[in-house]
Amino acid sequence: xxAFSVALLLTAxxxxxxxxxxRPGVLAVYFALFMGLEWIxxxxxxxxxxxxxxxxxxxxxxxxxxxxxxxxxxRRTGSDDPSGS
Numbered sequence: 001x002x003a004f005s006v007a008l009l010l011t012a013x014x015x016x017x018x019x020x021x022x023r024p025g026v027l028a029v030y031f032a033l034f035m036g037l038e039w040i041x042x043x044x045x046x047x048x049x050x051x052x053x054x055x056x057x058x059x060x061x062x063x064x065x066x067x068x069x070x071x072x073x074x075r076r077t078g079s080d081d082p083s084g085s
Contacts, residue, residue, distance in 0.1 A: 002038070005055070006034070007035040009063040011034060012066035022074065
C-alpha cells in the first residue's frame with residue numbers, strides 16, 4: 001500500500017507541475033514507473049516494516065491537494081493544449 005500511495009503522490013505532483021492532467025496515457029506511464037520503482041525499493045532495499053501505514057495515509061492525503069489544484073488549474077485556463085501555448 002505504501003508503494004501505491006507514494007506513486008500516486010508523485011504522479012499527482014508531476015501532473016500538476018507539468019500540466020499533464022489531460023494526458024492520461026502519460027500519467028499512467030509515470031504512475032507505472034513510480035509504482036515499479038517503489039515496489040522494487042520496498043521489496044529489495046528497504047527493511048521490512050520501515051514504512052508503516054502512516055506513511056501511506058500521509059501520501060494519500062497529500063495527493064489530494066495536488067489533484068484538486070490540477071483540476072482547478074485546468075478549469076481556470078480552459079486550454080486543451082497541455083503545453084500552454
